[in-house]
Amino acid sequence: MESNESLQGFYERNASNLGPQCLGPHGLGHFNVFSREHCSPVAPYSRRDYYKIALIIGKGRLHYADKWIEVDRPALLFSNPIIPYAWESDEEDQKGWFCLFTEQFLQNGSRLGNLQDSPLFKIGGTPVFFPDEEHQKIFSEIYIKMMNEIQSDYVHKYDILRAYLYLMIHETMRMNPAETFEPYQNASQRVASLFMELLERQFPIDSPEVFLKLKTPNDYAQSLSIHVNSLNRSVKEITGKTTSQQITARVIQEAHALLKHTDWNIAEIAYGLGFEEPAYFTNYFKKQTGIAPNAIRMNLV
Incomplete structure (x- = not known):
């Protein structure tokens, strides 16, 4: 798309x-x-x-x-x-x-x-x-x-x-x-494919001034003009993961890339990925990965 x-x-x-x-x-x-x-x-x-x-x-x-x-x-x-x-x-x-x-x-x-x-x-x-x-x-x-x-x-x-x-x-x-x-006879396949394509198009985050626009399953459902329940059902059926899990995995992947390959500070990365406060991003990243963002930045893992 x-x-x-x-x-x-x-x-x-x-x-x-x-x-x-x-x-x-x-x-x-x-x-x-x-x-x-x-x-x-x-x-x-x-x-x-x-x-x-x-x-x-x-x-x-x-x-x-x-x-x-x-x-x-x-x-x-x-x-x-x-x-x-x-x-x-x-x-x-x-x-x-x-x-x-x-x-x-x-x-x-x-x-x-x-x-x-x-x-x-x-x-x-x-x-x-x-x-x-x-x-x-x-x-x-x-x-x-x-x-x-x-x-x-x-x-x-x-x-x-x-x-x-x-x-x-x-x-x-x-x-x-x-x-x-x-x-569509393969409606779930089509909806899941459009979602994954739309998700991937949110990245990479090229600048600290460019913020992630779509952050929640409802954001993606509205963008595709379908009900969020239909989106969740299709994504789960085709990928085996929930819409939220797919979004989270891609955000964490992007966070890893920004931590390793840019000189942006933690606050800039947090805001770029759609977090209102750097502390929210730090807690989110640690909850999903088991490590703190600074540990990635300092090559401790």
């Missing part, structure tokens, strides 16, 4: 195929809209640091941590910065449109509240809709108007684009979401 893709990362990844409608940030927040005709047929499993609404005209599969859905007709996809997903197209040529935006852009004058609490973007919600022909026409027309507007020189065009975005959201909220998600 790749690291979170930022807006800058999105533009860098697609610099060669977005075309002239690629515009930079403007004003409060960020918004942009594109045709899908130059999209890669495969989007890697990862989280994105932005919201995205895509009208997918084509066939393929959307993959989440523990389930997937077959896209065999035009679909409207809502993605947010919390829930990671991957797209795998069955066709080289893709059609449709997508827009990406930040919450700051949409919340400028909005009454929708927190986007992650809305029916379309919330955790545990259904982010895929299959519009009928009437709604396909409505959404296609909205996207075409967005494409035209964003290239205009009208001084208030972002207010219009925001209005189009509201219209798309409210039109979708009238619809029924997809109910055809399928569980």
Whole structure:
């Protein structure tokens, strides 16, 4: 699983195929809209640091941590910065449109509240809709108007684009979401594999100013957008160890490396590994290994 893709990362990844409608940030927040005709047929499993609404005209599969859905007709996809997903197209040529935006852009004058609490973007919600022909026409027309507007020189065009975005959201909220998600036959294997990959990506800690972001099983479950009980069950089933044991083992491994191969003091190592106080780290390390961190530093073991 790749690291979170930022807006800058999105533009860098697609610099060669977005075309002239690629515009930079403007004003409060960020918004942009594109045709899908130059999209890669495969989007890697990862989280994105932005919201995205895509009208997918084509066939393929959307993959989440523990389930997937077959896209065999035009679909409207809502993605947010919390829930990671991957797209795998069955066709080289893709059609449709997508827009990406930040919450700051949409919340400028909005009454929708927190986007992650809305029916379309919330955790545990259904982010895929299959519009009928009437709604396909409505959404296609909205996207075409967005494409035209964003290239205009009208001084208030972002207010219009925001209005189009509201219209798309409210039109979708009238619809029924997809109910055809399928569980993976090897769901435990997939979840455990994604967890181990995510765990490994937290390391190495390269600088005393870089702190461990994910520290508990719940942190990892939230990052994978699954219930912590499901994560614990899958990791235990596949690895024979609990989620906490896997996290602890990797933290201790990193602590050994930092003690042996850096000149950071104990406090810097402790803070880098996510401990609020150096004493907590010392007690934790000694409890797990039977020796004190200073003993490793002084080559006493």
